[in-house]
Amino acid sequence: MASEVSDELGALHRQMVLIRRFEEAAAKAYSQGKIGGFLHLYIGQEASAVGALAALRETDYVVGTYRDHGIGLAKGMTxxxxxxxxxxxxxxxxxxxxxxxxxxxxxxRMLGGYGIVGGHVPLAAGVAFKAKYKNTGEVTVCFLGDGAVSIGDFHEALSLAALWKLPLVTIVENNEYSMGTPLSRTMSVPDSSQKALAYGMARDRFHAHDVLEVKARVGEAVKRARESSLPTLIEIQTYRYRGHSMSDPGKYRSAEEIEARKKDDCVLRAEAALRAQGRDDAYFAALEAEIEAIVEDAVRFADESAEPGEELIEAYTYA
Amino acid sequence: MRKLRYREALREAIAEEMERDPNVFLMGEEVGYYQGAYKVTEGLLERFGAERVVDAPIAESGFAGLGIGAAMVGLRPIIEFMTWNFSAVAFDQILNNAAKVRQMSGGQFTCPIVFRGPNGVARQTGAQHSQSFDAIYAYIPGVKVVAPATPADAKGLLKSAIRDENPVIFLEDERLYGVTGEVPDGEHLVPIGVSNLVRQGATATVVTWGKMLPAVLAAAETLGREGVECAVIDLRSLRPLDLAPVYASVAETGRALVVQEGWPYGGVGAEVVDRLQRECFAQLRAPVLRVTGRDASMPYNKHLEDLSIPSAETVVRGVRAVLAY
Structure with a gap:
């Protein structure tokens, strides 16, 4: 019998595998010309969204950046x-x-991925403001990258969230690179959670290696938000294996660096823990087969679906 | 009918809508304890409490964005900019979030929010505090833009804006705040997107909005004494734009002038001219001309400031130029 702990870990591991295989399929479809524009993959960072959102209730809100596939899937989007x-x-x-x-x-209650760096953080504060205004007990989690820590909206939102004691958990996913520029060249301190100090806000900082730890640590901030209506700034240290977007040549970091980071991979770590608790090869083979079928179905569905009609160009401009 | 000041009419609209709908709240700099930088919100803190009349720090982008997020999940924020000049630092929030969230979400989210405050030149407040944002915001699909010129329209349009499901840019005017006018008793709503023929006339058609209306009406009086009768149309809404009464008037006059406070390049006046030449080409007997603000940043000097925006005198000259063709 699997323990309760490994059941939970099994579920979170499954979500992480789903995100990774989804992203791999997206990359393939992009290379086939089936996806246009920008494509920012979440591969390597899965434990961050999966662990953080596991600490939420279904009625809680999440607001994300343009690197939003993992966040959306972790929030239950199909x-x-x-x-x-x-x-x-x-x-x-x-x-x-x-x-x-x-x-x-x-x-x-996935309130969007947003493409202007940092511009969504005030929105998240507004969603949290509504929860406080209506006294609903809902918590809002906002994800952003380390590159967003330097822009004004991040600070204005934190300032307001602290001033008005909003139930907001702001998570900086520090994947070490603001596009192609390392954190050491974009920020005067290595720890973005220090930004909370000036606002008198609670803070935390940890690695996203262990998805259960992410859930537990974010859970503390969620509790603080839900029970005391207080915001928290969290830096989750993580790493993306792929480029900033699909057009990133990756000349700013070495292959050795990426390989070294893969040794701490959150999916493999969860798998090792599950094996230690008794899950065997057959379990993982079955899981991979199940996820592969889901992702293949999603790709087929997307492929066979209709294009939006011209009538939709202006249809949603005004309510 | 009662007479109210423009600012009192706005205040009455806010108070009535806050009374009607508990999801309506007001947020901005100095709106509460200070009683409003221009006293529009006087007394509202005492009446509705600090939860609903929220003094914000000087963080326009932050509290504009906060309002947008709150609007997406069911509240109906009224965000006051102390002046529209300060909206420039919140422009990204309005352009990229308020105006686009409905489209980007495939219609899943709407953004029922009002951004309001005084627009355009005040009195010798210099280059950074004397700008007209009409054209900048009217350019953006996804927002509505209104600019009431009278206390009655200020009240009726603000109530409609608060009830609208879309982001509404509500352009008030410091020079109009003290102007008095009749305001209907009881529930008074003015629909967004309906212009108003405020003066009949068969000689020329003058189109304007906002604080230029008094100057245009003064010019029309002057010309009327010479037998030149101008129809005057107050657009009231700049997006959506209702030009049906303008087309009807031009069918009679064949001559039109557009008067705007803002800069000449592009702009709402240029949009009106474009539509007129397409819709009324056969009826026009002269090119449509514009009287606009000067193409320069606003000087501080009073004399130069007066020369930088249209006046009754320059409007009279503009009408004469249209008639001279």
């Missing part, structure tokens, strides 16, 4: 709607009007 959006199809979550950077799902 692989079909997500893949179809990348393909620009009318069956996509945003009817093909949004694209890779703009995943939205009102039912799942």
């Amino acid at each position: 692989p079909r709607a997500c893949m179809a959006e990348l393909f620009g199809k009318v069956t996509g979550c945003s009817k093909g009007l949004g694209g890779s950077m703009h995943y939205f799902d009102a039912d799942k």
